[in-house]
Amino acid sequence: MALSGCYLLGFQGKDRGDRIGGGARHGIERERFLRVPQIIWGLNNQKIALARAALTARYLNRSLLMPTLSASLSHNSSSPAQTIPFDAVFSLDSFNSRCSGFVRIAREADVPDGAPAVEVIKGSGRRWTAARDLEHLEECRRQDHEVLEILGKNPFLWPDHWAVREYVTIFQCLELTSSIISDVEYVASRLELASSSRNPSYVAVHMRIERDWMIHCRNTEKRALEKEGKKLSICSSKEEIIDRVRRIESLKRPALVYLAVADVLLEEGESSLLRGWGEDLVPVEKKKLGVLDRYARHPYLIQAAIDYEICRRATVFVGNSFSTFSSLVVLQRTLDAPHSCESSFAYNLVTDKGSARPWLADLSKASLSEISYESLEVSCAVTPAP
Incomplete structure (x- = not known):
């Protein structure tokens, strides 16, 4: 039986009063643990969920x-997501080294045999406000049982x-495993060979046309217009993306353009993506680049992780500001080059000259939602299109 409040369900074994290194770093006498549900959806949704769980801990x-992360996109009862452990994607040792003194990720084997546990269920619905949730966390904070499972x-x-x-802080503690980085380096080397x-x-262009x-x-644009009278700029066709990328004046040409796209979700074949870029922009996707086999050996989550790194490393990145993937790429690129408004752009937002708008992440925001998923927030000061 699970309870909605933080109440003990049952004891097993004896209470441990000894000091453990990880627990001492958190300012407590023994290490205590938080267990969370499986993390699902796309790569950056999972990174946000992971960070939220770590900050809660x-x-x-x-x-x-x-x-446990999800290797596939499927996440319904009829076709549950394929699971993949955290340390098959990210280095556990690197995380704990980088985040030492801030938060720790422990293995299940670190939990003492017979450790007492309590199970809780977070509330939901409109009545379960952020303030109420914080009160619930404060109640859970006072519990001293070694394992708390949400x-x-x-x-x-x-x-x-x-x-x-x-x-x-959490994102900077995440480092891909050495085997995934090896594939990233291979793709990067192929891009270098193909460059002029x-x-x-x-x-790198993150084309959201799946x-x-x-x-x-x-549907989001339609609801916003019908319910709030707002005209949102979210959707962009392939032709609009190409036109807005071409109009970026600071692009050094000729340029190789890597098309980061979830190939399996496309309506049209890959070849259609390669047309219409003109002579001075040379588009390539995985097949043309000769790296399709490298991606094919991995599940969707790791394929997305490789693309994320390739987009992060690009001289210029163009994405959709309403996309979590694009938003976290720009967040990382902002950390790498905090004052550059000429290296990242949002093609769904247009300047008065018809080009994609320059884009930096505002690190001072009080909430990640203001600059990531379903956000039209860009901080570079430019004149938008009328």
């Missing part, structure tokens, strides 16, 4: 038990209490 003075919703759906800079000798760099995205963005 920190708030509760607990170590986060290594969560049941129910994926942490991405939990109420958010953390500022952007706190998320940044006059411009040995590349532009069928699931187009349905989502059109």
Whole structure:
């Protein structure tokens, strides 16, 4: 039986009063743990959920038990998501080294045999406000049982209490495993070989034209117009993306353009993406670049992680400001080059000259939602299109 409040369900074994290194770093006498539900959806939704779970563990003075991620996009009862452990994607040792003194991710084997546990369910619905959720966390914070397990919703759906800079701390502790980095380096080397000798760099464009995205963005635009009278700029066709990228005046040409797209979700074949770019922009996707086999050996989550790194490293990145993937790429690029308004752009937002708008992430925001998922926030001061 699970309870909605933080109440003990049952004891097993004896209480441990000895000091453990990880627990001592958190300012407590022994290490205590937080266990969370499986983390699902796309790569950056999972990174946000992971960070939210880690920040919750920190708030509760607990170590986060290594969560299970989802290798596939499927996440319904008829076709549950394929699971993948955290340390198959990210280095656990690197995380704990980088985040030492801030928060720790522990293995299930770190939990003492017979440790007492309590199960809780987060509330939901309109009545479960952020303030009420914080009160609930404060109640859980007072519990001293070694394992606290939160049941129910994926942490991405939990109420958010953390500022952007706190998320940044967690994101900077995430390092891909060496095997994934090896594939990233291979793809990067192929891009270098394909680049022009006059411009040995590349532009990365995160093209959100997959069928699931187009349905989502059109429905969102329609609801905003009908219910709030707002005209949102979310959807962009392939032709609009190409035109707005071409109009970016600061692009050094000729330029190689890497098209980051979830190929399996496309309505049309890959070849259609390569047409219409003109002579001075040379588009490539995975097949043309000769790296399709490298991607094919991995599940969707790791394929997305490789693309994320390739987009992060690009000389110029162009994405959709309403996309979580694009938003977190720009967040990371802002950390790498905090004062550059000429290296990242949002093609769904247009300047008065018809080009994609320059884009930096505002790290001072009080909430990650203001600059990431379903946000039209860009901080570079430019004149928008009328």
